Amino acid sequence: MAPAGRCLLRCLAPLFFLLASGLALPDADAASARPQAGVTPVTVQSKRIERFRIGAGDETAGDRLTFLGGLELLSGNRDMGGLSGLVVTGDGGDLLAVADNGLWFQARIVSDPSGRPIAVEEARVAPMRGPDGRPLADTGRGDSEGLTLRRTADGAELLVSTERTPHIYAYPFPPDLGTSGRDIPLPAGIRKLRHNKGMEAIAAANSGPLAGTLVVVGERGATFADDLPGFLIGGPTPGEFTVARQDAYDATDAAFLPDGNLLLLERRFTLRHGLGMRLRLFSADELRPGRRAVGEVLLEAGYTDQIDNMEGLAVHEAVDGATILTVISDDNRSILQRTLLLRFRLD
Template sequence: MNYLSRNGLRIAAVLLLVAAAGALVPALAEKPATTMEAAKPTTITAIPIDFDREHPERKEFGKLVWRGGLNLFGKTSYFGGFSALAIDPSGRSLLAISDAGVWLRATIEYDGRKIKGLSHAVLGPLLGKDGAPLRDELDRDTEGLALVSGTTQEGTAYVSFERHHAIEPYPFTADRFGPPRGALPLPAGAKGMNANQGIEAIAYMNTGKLKGTLVAFSERKTDKKGNLQGWLIGGPTPGGITLRRLGGFDITDAAPLPEGGLVVLERRFRYSEGVKMRIRRISANEIKRGALMLGEVLLEANDALNIDNMEAIAAHRTASGETVLTLMSDDNYSGLQRTLIMQFALPQPVRVGGR
């Protein structure tokens, strides 16, 4: 699905009018026509951005503090479409996957606390069960990434697939991602979804009372009351969960927090209003089998601010104890959209009763 930033809305409106008149209109976005055969280094150019373009001195947004952002350009057609990411505890190594079945690993460069670029970047193909790169476009639609063990350099991660609704454990090294080792049994409620209701967000809980649990959310599958559906898979208390749907937003990603909770990234798109994003924090105490969770809105933004189709989120804690959220956008391989990476500092959770 193509989600257009405000900068492209006027162009899109013209194209839609032409299409309505019966003219031929080329596709606005197209995934790479061929599959990567092996991992290859790539050069990424980065242009700094401000979150508030009109007031670049502004640093506080909602309950978050802006740490910096970049507009990224890769010198290959395989660069883009990033839908999920993981960041190592140092905040200096990034692993991301795209909805074209491509992974990206890179070193994050900083100027003090401000992100300034990506270096040592490598792109490569996700492998199928046969050990060959995923070739069918439907099979390559990877949406969720959750690091289970190891580091962003070598370890095991769960990967979720939207079209054929699967979660598969992927061992990976510095230059190889897969093949997967089987697949997780999906909860009954996660079966039978249509193509655009698939498991969009996964987060592996590696601390606290939910340690060993994979939290999974559908993009927009709802229960009878209109709340977004999710599941606790494995761990001590597996079962269904729901997240109260606010303002028609869909879920695009989720990430575990160092203290045991979650952050959830959400998106809303309408041609009449452009694209919006929201970040919610859910405390560990809210995440329970059968629970309807609300969470705390940390930030809600429309495209008057410098956002695009924000699809990926990760969290790490710095040596000073500050928790940093890293977000990336999915450009859908469209010339009307951008690949953005941005970081915010997260406030400490409010402690109740002095605990």
Template structure:
């Protein structure tokens, strides 16, 4: 089945999948915490993270207020490696994808302002291909980013530089892939471990409504800056994101007003660990543009971060914009799975 990137297939894609999936989105609160009903349950425990800057009580970091966080410890390593994230039910539920080809769903116990208190009812299930086989069985499981729009779920696979299309909602966890997004050769040719790591579906009132925004994790050896892609009915357009200080792009999510948030990660022996959040205004996000964006947050080993890879945005009942960040622990005892929450102060 053809998805964005093919003009002829895009209209059929919207007509066939968009109506039912859009209705699912409208009744999202009724179904979000019933996902993966036939998935495997996992015992988890959490450790609270009260302060973001280690040893200091400050909560305000520029335009962001730290609400709190959790370190997640799961009884099954398949729940590690969280790489892509969606917030559901005003933050009371999450759907994540792992870098070894699994869906993960859970219930977030939170305060009225969005501070996470615990994670419960965690279940997981393997991503399935169109033939019902797991992505692990076909070496297409290096899944890194996740987004949802009116036509379903989209997941990037970095090793193959592919974007997979899945139905929504994932009621049982046995739902099969609908198809792949048609991509141009320059995306397919991205380095296998530096390919499509960020993915976001443009909101309805955005100039890019009906399109997916993807960003390559790093730059090819002959380039310095990062390449972004607009995948839509008219084909593929490109933009460039200015790269700074060896940071790589790991995820992206749209704000309600159409601005794009990009999360960046640095994880090497020279610089140790780092994380950045950049905000690209809706006006700045244009095809063929060289984009700088606004730096919202930069963090290092003095803060509660790890290998930060997943970013999600939701609005609380009071209208606050809440950012949720998760880390990929690579299923290593030397790393942590972190779940962090910030409120964006406009």
């Protein structure tokens, strides 16, 4: 495509994004398309992304991040998409995500010796089941957005948040995709979050000063200008806090680093600013009841970078001890958007 054509597409990206969101399948249609019982294999093709900065000659992404590579994930199965919450375990190859129509997505990430992802294999989807054993989407609770792994005295469990009807469900880990979830008690304040701007980011602190705490950050506050609502559930200092809202960004996911500090993934799409992605780092000391957390911007990306509607964030430690971030996008099951999997090393 000629440079003028590429420029036009980039300039129109926010409009395409808004149209794609409007074309996303409603819950009822998604429910009729997904597998109703058991696990369904999905064929996924991968298109490698070599550079994060379009046209750049190096792999730096901000002052403290190095881009390790990425993949565009392609599939003819309409259940492959809409990915939001994300957990990566093992050596960084075991991926588990939730889709926003109440589906599990499980796959294996294949990487080369340098850590660059080269393919996704053994992909499969399955309906997520509520405490009554029924698929969440069949009971109007399929808007699953957040996923985190919580370590407990007895082992570990997966926590999944739903947005429109606020719930957090606990599932066993290692994952059994046919198991029913267990409802987790929530603070009363979470019930007051906006219908479609609610529990978007959840992260369990498994180490550091907040060990034992589940952090929840709402996608947006009561108005466009308000700070983001935050909740500390359990742990040493339960309560509510806020996250400073900056530059029209909304929260989409969160994950704790091994040192106990928190990473927040944020997304923006407006006709004025275009499509954007941001990573903010918060010290554990900022996450206290009554505090307004501001944090430090590690990465901000826009139309000159390989991004889409970035909604899922996971952190794992590589064999050599490096801290690796994996970010995934929600394509709204639209031909106008992409499912991207990006990897960075925190330097």
